[in-house]
Amino acid sequence: MLKSLANKVAIVTGAATGIGLESARVLAEHGATVVLADIDATGVEHAAALLVREGLAAFPLAFDLTDEAQIAASVCQVVEKYGRIDIVHNNAAIQTNAQRAGDRDVINIETSAWDAAMAVNVRGPMLLCKHALPVMISNGGGSIIHSSSGFGLLGEVTLTAYGSSKAALINLSRFIATQYGKSGIRSNVVAIGFVLTQNAIESTPQAVKDILLQHTLNPTLGTPRNIADVVAFLASDKSVFINGALIPVDGGFTAHQPSVVHFQELFASAGSNQL
Numbered sequence: 691m692l693k694s695l696a697n698k699v700a701i702v703t704g705a706a707t708g709i710g711l712e713s714a715r716v717l718a719e720h721g722a723t724v725v726l727a728d729i730d731a732t733g734v735e736h737a738a739a740l741l742v743r744e745g746l747a748a749f750p751l752a753f754d755l756t757d758e759a760q761i762a763a764s765v766c767q768v769v770e771k772y773g774r775i776d777i778v779h780n781n782a783a784i785q786t787n788a789q790r791a792g793d794r795d796v797i798n799i800e801t802s803a804w805d806a807a808m809a810v811n812v813r814g815p816m817l818l819c820k821h822a823l824p825v826m827i828s829n830g831g832g833s834i835i836h837s838s839s840g841f842g843l844l845g846e847v848t849l850t851a852y853g854s855s856k857a858a859l860i861n862l863s864r865f866i867a868t869q870y871g872k873s874g875i876r877s878n879v880v881a882i883g884f885v886l887t888q889n890a891i892e893s894t895p896q897a898v899k900d901i902l903l904q905h906t907l908n909p910t911l912g913t914p915r916n917i918a919d920v921v922a923f924l925a926s927d928k929s930v931f932i933n934g935a936l937i938p939v940d941g942g943f944t945a946h947q948p949s950v951v952h953f954q955e956l957f958a959s960a961g962s963n964q965l
């Protein structure tokens with residue numbers, strides 16, 4: 691049987707690791723030729739080589755999402771090599787330790803952290819779309835998926851720049867869907883909940899994981915595959931009538947009342963959930 695993404699060419703940003711690498715893997719498993727893009731040239735080469743060893747069509751491409759000239763040149767390279775672009779997964783984000791250290795509450799935020807979050811997390815995806823959209827439209831359309839976050843939907847006590855950039859990404863997606871839907875372009879957002887990437891497993895304190903799990907309606911925290919499967923669905927024609935949508939992929943983290951954990955504790959101690 692023909693695979694759902696056969697003959698499609700995909701670009702996945704932030705593909706050296708984590709969710710981006712898994713997204714590239716799953717898109718390729720569904721038959722796409724996948725360009726793994728990242729600022730980390732060595733990392734993305736290793737990632738693509740790993741997928742090739744798994745028998746998948748994967749190619750590395752190093753570029754910096756803050757640099758429009760590099761983005762334009764990279765899109766040209768993809769077109770020269772594969773002749774088309776059908777799928778873009780805007781997944782990269784700046785999440786280094788230095789970035790997190792500077793990205794705090796508004797009074798204490800380092801302005802450079804704000805600028806970096808906006809440059810990588812929302813200006814970069816806009817620029818990639820600016821250069822990829824004409825190619826996608828010329829080959830009849832395609833699907834763009836953006837990795838946003840629960841931080842883009844609701845307030846938090848820290849990571850102000852990250853959350854604000856992820857909120858902007860959500861509306862960028864809607865603008866793209868509105869402007870190019872009639873040209874066959876679909877643009878959708880996955881609002882990702884906490885996912886146990888290798889980095890997250892190693893760097894997130896257990897106390898934080900415990901809090902996040904308490905608020906997750908599913909029995910377990912998410913995996914990169916949980917996100918990648920939804921990305922592959924949104925990339926395929928199976929989701930052809932979904933456009934401009936925001937889809938939480940978070941095990942129900944943003945589906946419940948903020949007070950739910952406190953009520954669970956109260957009801958447990960009272961022995962009844964009668965209000």
Ligand SMILES: NC(=O)c1ccc[n+]([C@@H]2O[C@H](COP(=O)([O-])OP(=O)(O)OC[C@H]3O[C@@H](n4cnc5c(N)ncnc54)[C@H](O)[C@@H]3O)[C@@H](O)[C@H]2O)c1
Nearest residue numbers: 704706708709729754755781782783785837839882884885
């Ligand atoms: N992991 C989670 O729990 C989680 C939760 C919510 C949302 N998300 C979102 O999902 C996406 C992937 O998350 P992850 O945890 O796999 O991320 P990650 O930090 O492991 O990987 C991000 C990748 O982006 C690349 N990158 C950073 N700056 C770049 C630039 N200027 N140009 C090109 N590439 C650049 C990095 O090199 C890295 O490989 C991100 O957008 C993140 O905000 C993740």
